[in-house]
Amino acid sequence: MSAERVSVVWDDRFLAYDFGAGHPFTEVSRGLAVRLIETALGPGSASALAWVREVPPVEPSALLGFHEPAYVARVRAAGNARDRRPLDAGDTPSFPGCFEAAARVVGGTVRATRDALGHGRAAFAPAGGLHHAHPGRASGFCIFNDLAVAIGEALAAGHRIAYVDLDAHHGDGVMYGFYGNGRLLDIDFHQDGRTLFPGTGRTAEAGTGDGAGLKVNVPLPPRAGDDALLPLARRLLPPLLREFRPELLVVQHGVDGHWGDPLARLQYSPAGYAEVDRLLLGLAGEQGSSLLVTGGGGYDAANVARTLARTGLLLAGAPLPAATDALPGPWRREFARRTGGEPPSSWAEPPRLEPSSWSRASEDRLVGELEEALGRRFPPP
Numbered sequence: 001m002s003a004e005r006v007s008v009v010w011d012d013r014f015l016a017y018d019f020g021a022g023h024p025f026t027e028v029s030r031g032l033a034v035r036l037i038e039t040a041l042g043p044g045s046a047s048a049l050a051w052v053r054e055v056p057p058v059e060p061s062a063l064l065g066f067h068e069p070a071y072v073a074r075v076r077a078a079g080n081a082r083d084r085r086p087l088d089a090g091d092t093p094s095f096p097g098c099f100e101a102a103a104r105v106v107g108g109t110v111r112a113t114r115d116a117l118g119h120g121r122a123a124f125a126p127a128g129g130l131h132h133a134h135p136g137r138a139s140g141f142c143i144f145n146d147l148a149v150a151i152g153e154a155l156a157a158g159h160r161i162a163y164v165d166l167d168a169h170h171g172d173g174v175m176y177g178f179y180g181n182g183r184l185l186d187i188d189f190h191q192d193g194r195t196l197f198p199g200t201g202r203t204a205e206a207g208t209g210d211g212a213g214l215k216v217n218v219p220l221p222p223r224a225g226d227d228a229l230l231p232l233a234r235r236l237l238p239p240l241l242r243e244f245r246p247e248l249l250v251v252q253h254g255v256d257g258h259w260g261d262p263l264a265r266l267q268y269s270p271a272g273y274a275e276v277d278r279l280l281l282g283l284a285g286e287q288g289s290s291l292l293v294t295g296g297g298g299y300d301a302a303n304v305a306r307t308l309a310r311t312g313l314l315l316a317g318a319p320l321p322a323a324t325d326a327l328p329g330p331w332r333r334e335f336a337r338r339t340g341g342e343p344p345s346s347w348a349e350p351p352r353l354e355p356s357s358w359s360r361a362s363e364d365r366l367v368g369e370l371e372e373a374l375g376r377r378f379p380p381p
Helices: 012-016 029-048 069-080 098-119 147-158 172-177 226-244 270-287 301-315 329-339 359-374
Strands: 007-009 051-052 123-124 161-165 184-191 215-220 250-251 290-294
Touching: 007 098, 007 226, 012 029, 012 270, 029 301, 029 329, 051 098, 051 147, 069 098, 098 123, 098 147, 098 250, 123 301, 147 161, 147 250, 147 290, 161 226, 172 184, 172 226, 184 226, 215 359, 226 270, 226 359, 250 270, 270 290, 270 301, 290 301, 301 329
Parallel strands: 007 051, 007 123, 123 290, 161 184, 161 250, 184 215, 250 290
Antiparallel strands: none
């Protein structure tokens, strides 16, 4: 995809989606990814990419396309209150202004989706990817489900959509929200729900009704890394996407599968993420699909910023820097100022991996479970 066809949606007001000091989720690292894209591309980035820098909160009618009216009203009331109120079991508290902040993040993803479909191009919305929220409740740091709202709008317009979720945590809000929908193919790579929130995403959860066989859950054991992700992606994604032929491919690009993430125990590398990105870009181009990429989870600021920045560079058709290339000094100073932490010096460090029990036999067992659940066969490696 050529650079001029890529829309990047980032409004600095996304930073207002802020649960406060000490909370794991912050949009700061997503904003740092955007700054790193701008810095890496240089002065020409303004013309190389279609930047969308002002995003209003999404229209309330769009929120109601997925969320229940009573819940939307509850979030609005909580955002107007001075105290903090739990919007789920406790991980997702309200904060003053939370309604507008959350609705603006949804607005960014909806805008990116409309751009992708309206112009037949790729769009990047790194602030989005809040895939846990359900119609009537928040969950997992997600107040509103921007992906579900955007996907619901596109489905209502008659589009066929494939959704690929790379987050370490299963995208339960999206999957259950469209569990019986036959125009949404949902492929979700995640850490096994028996070992990680939200506890869902078994291979047997394959959809119902028109959606039967279209919800593809790929649960991986703790410590699985590129050795699991890449062969499975190569084996599963091409036949599924080629058969379904989506008009829109949506990618939730969570970075909490990166080795060393403090909230998950997968061990993907930057090179592994880049290979999956290239595979998805190639399949979208082959199918003539519009492409939307959002952010998602990820709780190590350096890993989130660098990984999402590399994804943005790939979308822009720019060459990726080498792992050992030095990061720009101004960006490192901004990282230190915004996070209060020591900035990384290069684009990637050598991975520090724990021993993994993953093997070719593990892959074959998992693919066999998927074949039984989906009622289909996949090609051998």
